Amino acid sequence: MKNHVINKPTETPQQATVAGKRVFKFPYKNIPVVTSEMWKQMEAAARVPRKDRRYPVMIEVPDA
Amino acid sequence: MPFVPSNFYRTSLAGLHQRLQDSALTRTYLTGTGIRLDGTTPNPDDLYELPIGIFSIIEFAHLFSVFDNSRVHQQAQHSFGPDEAPPGLYFTISNSHLIQHPNKNRLGLYADPNGGTDLFIDGLHVDHYILNEHNTPPSLGTVAFALCAIMGHLAGLSHISLVAAGGRGFDQRYIGYRVWPKLGFDAPLTQDEVAQAPHLAHCHTVQDILATNAEWWDNHGSQRLMTFDLTANSTSWKKLLLYVDRKLSEGGLP
Numbered sequence: 475m476k477n478h479v480i481n482k483p484t485e486t487p488q489q490a491t492v493a494g495k496r497v498f499k500f501p502y503k504n505i506p507v508v509t510s511e512m513w514k515q516m517e518a519a520a521r522v523p524r525k526d527r528r529y530p531v532m533i534e535v536p537d538a
Numbered sequence: 539m540p541f542v543p544s545n546f547y548r549t550s551l552a553g554l555h556q557r558l559q560d561s562a563l564t565r566t567y568l569t570g571t572g573i574r575l576d577g578t579t580p581n582p583d584d585l586y587e588l589p590i591g592i593f594s595i596i597e598f599a600h601l602f603s604v605f606d607n608s609r610v611h612q613q614a615q616h617s618f619g620p621d622e623a624p625p626g627l628y629f630t631i632s633n634s635h636l637i638q639h640p641n642k643n644r645l646g647l648y649a650d651p652n653g654g655t656d657l658f659i660d661g662l663h664v665d666h667y668i669l670n671e672h673n674t675p676p677s678l679g680t681v682a683f684a685l686c687a688i689m690g691h692l693a694g695l696s697h698i699s700l701v702a703a704g705g706r707g708f709d710q711r712y713i714g715y716r717v718w719p720k721l722g723f724d725a726p727l728t729q730d731e732v733a734q735a736p737h738l739a740h741c742h743t744v745q746d747i748l749a750t751n752a753e754w755w756d757n758h759g760s761q762r763l764m765t766f767d768l769t770a771n772s773t774s775w776k777k778l779l780l781y782v783d784r785k786l787s788e789g790g791l792p
Contacts, residue, residue: 495583495584495585496580496581496583496584496585497584497585497586497587497592498575498578498580498584498585498586498587499587500586500587500588500589500612500627501589502589502614502627502647502649502659503614504614504616505614505615505616505625505626505627505648505649506616506617506625507625507648507649507650507651508624508625508626508648508649508650508651508661509651512618512624512625513624515618515622516618516622516624516699516763517762517763519622520622520701520761520762520763521728521761521762523707523708523709523761524709525709527621527703528621528641528666528668529700529701529702529703529704529709529712529714529761530664530665530666530667530668530700530701530702530703530714530718531667531668531669531712531714532667532679532680532683532714532717532718532721533668533669533671533674533679534676534677534679534680
């Protein structure tokens, strides 16, 4: 399911409209899309035990 | 810059968003100050043009959990990373106080094909995320993640992904497979995963199991790629809102 309400295609260039403010631009150029095949590859890789990998940690253990 | 809020944001997230923004933790650690971005010191009124919109420094800091006084480095990643992070636009964050040395947090935006010619930035992947357990105040992780999720929803992202680690057959130092689902992350079950548990035969996802028998998941669950569904009224939001509400009601969120 996609959050289409306010999502915008990256093909539409955006302009900084506030004059006088510095704008840092982070273009998304030439970065491949994540296809369903790539997603399956990520899912499979996540199931392979690895000792050399640091995984995301939420240090607060939820109490419920 | 103001994002156009969804109806779901107005009815279910706005109040919490304001409370989180007003919290002492946010006003102490997530104000967008003292940040160095690829060697540059941003001004408070600078703007950040990402493929999903134009952000103020505070919005940028909340989306990527950039704590005050962090150094941030941007990277365009064109193929899978060493830890199987998908191609995307990543931000690596170092903070000598709050991020466990020598680690750096790393989060990035990635695009899914939309079934047509449009390219949609849909996801935020958490590649690395580890806070310093000695220096991080209680609940800061919860506050930072809730702000990240709310900002992601406002910006139109559909999901947040990460590898929830540990569990049966995996590195026992990690308990992410138990912790992240309690914050709303979910994943499909593997084939025959509940074959020995007839009372879970109806379950298709981790959240299905938690709703039926959470203790079973604690004892038998295991590592996998999980996602937090940022779309309106998702199971992920229900879990996260309940959890943060509980923290608030217990006075555990300064």
